[in-house]
Amino acid sequence: MAQYTRVSGSVGLITLQSPPVNALSAAVRQGIVDLMQRALSEPEVKSVVICGQNGIFCGGADIKEFGGQMSGPPLIPMIHAIEAASKPVVAAIEGIALGGGLELALGCHYRIAHSKARVGLPEVTLGLLPGAGGSQRLPRLIGVPAALDLITTGRHVTAAEALKFGLVDQITDHNTVNVAVKFAQRVADQPLDARRISTYPCLCPSDVAVLFEEVMQRVRRTARGAIAPIACVQAVRAAATLPYNQGMERERELMATLFTSGQARALQYFFFAQRAVGRWSMPSGARWDTSKPRPVHKAAVIGLGTMGRGITVALAQAGFSVVAVETQEKQLMEAKQKISGMLERGAKRRGVAPALDKINYGRNIQSVADADLVIEAVFEDMALKKKVFQQLSAVCKPSTFLCSNTSGLDIDQLACQTRNPELVVGMHFFAPAHVMKLLEVVYGPKSSPLAVATAMQLGKKIGKVSVAVGNCRGFVGNRMLKPYLEQALFLLEEGATPEFVDQVLEEFGFAMGVFRMSDLSGLDVGWKVRMADGLAMPDPTTGQPTRLRQGRRYSPLGDLLCEQGRFGQKTGRGWYQYDKPGSQVAKPDPWLHSFLDEYRARHALVAHRIDHQEVLERCLYSMINEGFRILEDGIAAGPEDIDVIYVFGYSWPRHRGGPMFYAATVGLNKVLERLEHYYQAHPDVPSLQPCHLLRKLVASGSPPIQKWREVIKKVRSQL
Numbered sequence: 001m002a003q004y005t006r007v008s009g010s011v012g013l014i015t016l017q018s019p020p021v022n023a024l025s026a027a028v029r030q031g032i033v034d035l036m037q038r039a040l041s042e043p044e045v046k047s048v049v050i051c052g053q054n055g056i057f058c059g060g061a062d063i064k065e066f067g068g069q070m071s072g073p074p075l076i077p078m079i080h081a082i083e084a085a086s087k088p089v090v091a092a093i094e095g096i097a098l099g100g101g102l103e104l105a106l107g108c109h110y111r112i113a114h115s116k117a118r119v120g121l122p123e124v125t126l127g128l129l130p131g132a133g134g135s136q137r138l139p140r141l142i143g144v145p146a147a148l149d150l151i152t153t154g155r156h157v158t159a160a161e162a163l164k165f166g167l168v169d170q171i172t173d174h175n176t177v178n179v180a181v182k183f184a185q186r187v188a189d190q191p192l193d194a195r196r197i198s199t200y201p202c203l204c205p206s207d208v209a210v211l212f213e214e215v216m217q218r219v220r221r222t223a224r225g226a227i228a229p230i231a232c233v234q235a236v237r238a239a240a241t242l243p244y245n246q247g248m249e250r251e252r253e254l255m256a257t258l259f260t261s262g263q264a265r266a267l268q269y270f271f272f273a274q275r276a277v278g279r280w281s282m283p284s285g286a287r288w289d290t291s292k293p294r295p296v297h298k299a300a301v302i303g304l305g306t307m308g309r310g311i312t313v314a315l316a317q318a319g320f321s322v323v324a325v326e327t328q329e330k331q332l333m334e335a336k337q338k339i340s341g342m343l344e345r346g347a348k349r350r351g352v353a354p355a356l357d358k359i360n361y362g363r364n365i366q367s368v369a370d371a372d373l374v375i376e377a378v379f380e381d382m383a384l385k386k387k388v389f390q391q392l393s394a395v396c397k398p399s400t401f402l403c404s405n406t407s408g409l410d411i412d413q414l415a416c417q418t419r420n421p422e423l424v425v426g427m428h429f430f431a432p433a434h435v436m437k438l439l440e441v442v443y444g445p446k447s448s449p450l451a452v453a454t455a456m457q458l459g460k461k462i463g464k465v466s467v468a469v470g471n472c473r474g475f476v477g478n479r480m481l482k483p484y485l486e487q488a489l490f491l492l493e494e495g496a497t498p499e500f501v502d503q504v505l506e507e508f509g510f511a512m513g514v515f516r517m518s519d520l521s522g523l524d525v526g527w528k529v530r531m532a533d534g535l536a537m538p539d540p541t542t543g544q545p546t547r548l549r550q551g552r553r554y555s556p557l558g559d560l561l562c563e564q565g566r567f568g569q570k571t572g573r574g575w576y577q578y579d580k581p582g583s584q585v586a587k588p589d590p591w592l593h594s595f596l597d598e599y600r601a602r603h604a605l606v607a608h609r610i611d612h613q614e615v616l617e618r619c620l621y622s623m624i625n626e627g628f629r630i631l632e633d634g635i636a637a638g639p640e641d642i643d644v645i646y647v648f649g650y651s652w653p654r655h656r657g658g659p660m661f662y663a664a665t666v667g668l669n670k671v672l673e674r675l676e677h678y679y680q681a682h683p684d685v686p687s688l689q690p691c692h693l694l695r696k697l698v699a700s701g702s703p704p705i706q707k708w709r710e711v712i713k714k715v716r717s718q719l
């Protein structure tokens with residue numbers, strides 16, 4: 001909806017009214033069309049201002065409308081009509097002007113922005129392009145290089161940057177609507193021909209063809225199979241090479257392809273999934289909207305290894321006072337130096353002062369006594385962590401939240417070491433912790449809603465996407481990773497090479513295949529865990545590693561590599577070879593190929609031809625099957641939680657929506673049928689056995705993902 005008022009006698013003020021972000025719903029578009037006609041028809045009105053209510057100009061097209069039948073006046077003619085108007089139209093931009101919101105402003109003859117406003121064309125992040133003339137007007141206004149940057153990245157820019165680009169005409173610290181009204185009065189008699197952006201020539205640098213080629217190559221390299229960034233480059237190229245009308249036609253064609261694509265659906269699902277995880281709930285019924293967090297002023301981090309350092313930096317950068325504890329003097333000095341370096345580099349990038357003074361370093365655990373929240377980040381060893389929690393419980397004030405950065409150990413066992421187990425939660429960060437967006441907030445059976453709410457809010461304040469999950473081995477992310485890694489090893493046993501498996505997964509869209517990722521994170525990490533679990537042990541009778549553990553198929557390949565000191569990049573050898581330890585350039589290793597041949601011969605394994613389909617299905621469907629088990633067990637509240645965890649924590653390609661959304665797009669019946677097929681072929685691999693929830697969903701007619709929660713609730717109540 002939109003409201004019309006006449007201000008200062010001669011200015012028609014159109015206010016968009018559609019909370020929370022004044023998105024351009026059918027009703028809003030209708031309102032704009034009607035009210036523009038009214039303003040143009042009133043002889044007293046000499047100029048028009050368009051603004052949005054509640055200090056927000058416009059968040060763009062209403063994304064909720066995309067899934068259904070579009071109705072109401074279309075955006076393109078509406079914006080053309082504004083640009084063609086005989087009276088000056090001024091956009092008063094407060095808060096945000098994004099996507100269709102900025103395209104609307106580009107159709108206006110002038111743009112006045114508040115100094116705190118942000119503008120951008122983020123359509124690419126939704127699998128689209130700025131298809132309401134944005135791809136044609138923006139390069140005409142600010143030039144091809146800047147337009148390519150904004151449109152292909154979707155990044156938001158500040159008002160100051162927008163002014164520098166010439167994207168807005170003026171910025172103000174005062175009431176933007178008042179400033180825009182005065183401005184509109186001043187320009188009421190000015191000719192408009194020079195203000196219609198669609199009539200501008202497109203500003204191109206002399207080497208524009210080279211520029212397009214370079215940008216296209218960069219986009220293809222980084223898009224990981226996403227089609228929208230490529231279409232964005234093509235649309236801007238049309239602006240640079242074609243007259244406006246033909247450019248618009250090209251924009252329309254490209255948009256039509258994107259709009260109905262699976263990628264756009266996946267990205268739009270993911271947009272709402274990201275927001276859904278903030279509305280967390282626990283099986284007890286506690287929820288985000290009924291659980292109040294307690295403010296955290298002072299935080300502490302125990303253990304300053306790689307994870308502890310990253311967490312300390314994330315907290316300090318967000319303005320928290322941090323006590324950083326490392327008991328060994330040498331490690332403490334080293335950590336202090338590294339943390340200061342990280343803070344200084346981060347501050348330089350962001351153009352701010354480094355938050356060095358936010359951190360107090362100490363060797364004694366007593367120094368965290370008055371912290372409101374402590375994050376333990378010592379080595380992943382239950383006995384050690386238990387000892388730290390006992391100490392923390394003894395020294396900290398009774399109200400202190402005690403959190404563990406464990407990547408999969410039992411939170412309940414840690415909680416049991418403390419006087420106040422209800423204040424214990426897991427805060428599972430991902431390396432590097434000051435960069436990676438994901439935080440799993442893990443509640444144990446004793447964790448209070450207060451503790452979960454506080455950890456979730458802290459996560460938000462330090463810029464993380466926080467997902468509340470239940471307590472089980474590996475939580476959500478690492479639990480699902482286990483069958484994925486396991487299948488990758490089995491594929492090697494059966495004839496594949498690490499290069500082939502990685503190539504298939506990277507073509508699917510992962511930033512790194514499973515073996516390159518394993519080399520990067522270090523093979524020894526999982527080896528130590530398997531040893532602690534009694535898995536990575538040679539067979540006591542033969543001294544040879546067996547391929548069976550606890551009645552299930554087991555691949556000792558990773559253990560055998562570790563026994564040879566092949567820990568990945570850090571030792572210069574792993575699933576690949578590297579020029580030197582620490583190098584990141586992975587090369588196929590003939591030694592590994594012979595090793596695999598010998599291994600297969602020793603175990604009488606006959607290598608067979610493994611194709612793309614088998615790699616994808618076995619790795620991904622086994623992981624997805626575990627995802628369904630996680631939903632069934634109530635460890636994740638819904639499929640969105642799993643998908644957000646996988647995109648932000650495990651480099652799952654966002655344009656495929658996340659593993660659970662991917663399962664829905666493939667078709668649940670197909671996933672079920674292929675799992676059944678593989679389980680029949682490998683009955684000693686329980687992760688391939690389709691789980692009850694998957695069967696139930698298929699039996700319920702494979703409802704859309706938004707309806708899964710209803711089936712999950714029924715399945716859980718039957719268990």
Ligand SMILES: CC/C=C/CC(=O)SCCNC(=O)CCNC(=O)[C@H](O)C(C)(C)COP(=O)(O)OP(=O)(O)OC[C@H]1O[C@@H](n2cnc3c(N)ncnc32)[C@H](O)[C@@H]1OP(=O)(O)O
Pocket residue numbers: 020021023059060061062063064075096098099100101122123126128130131132272275276
């Ligand atoms: C014909 C096709 C044309 C397409 C052109 C387009 O315009 S595509 C849309 C382009 N716009 C965007 O991509 C903006 C998307 N929104 C955001 O980036 C952010 O929401 C925001 C506007 C920067 C606000 O961020 P903030 O953190 O303050 O709030 P939330 O993200 O939590 O959002 C609040 C609620 O508003 C809903 N919402 C936001 N934008 C839209 C939108 N464009 N359409 C519909 N709904 C939108 C969001 O879902 C939140 O709703 P809740 O119900 O509260 O979760």
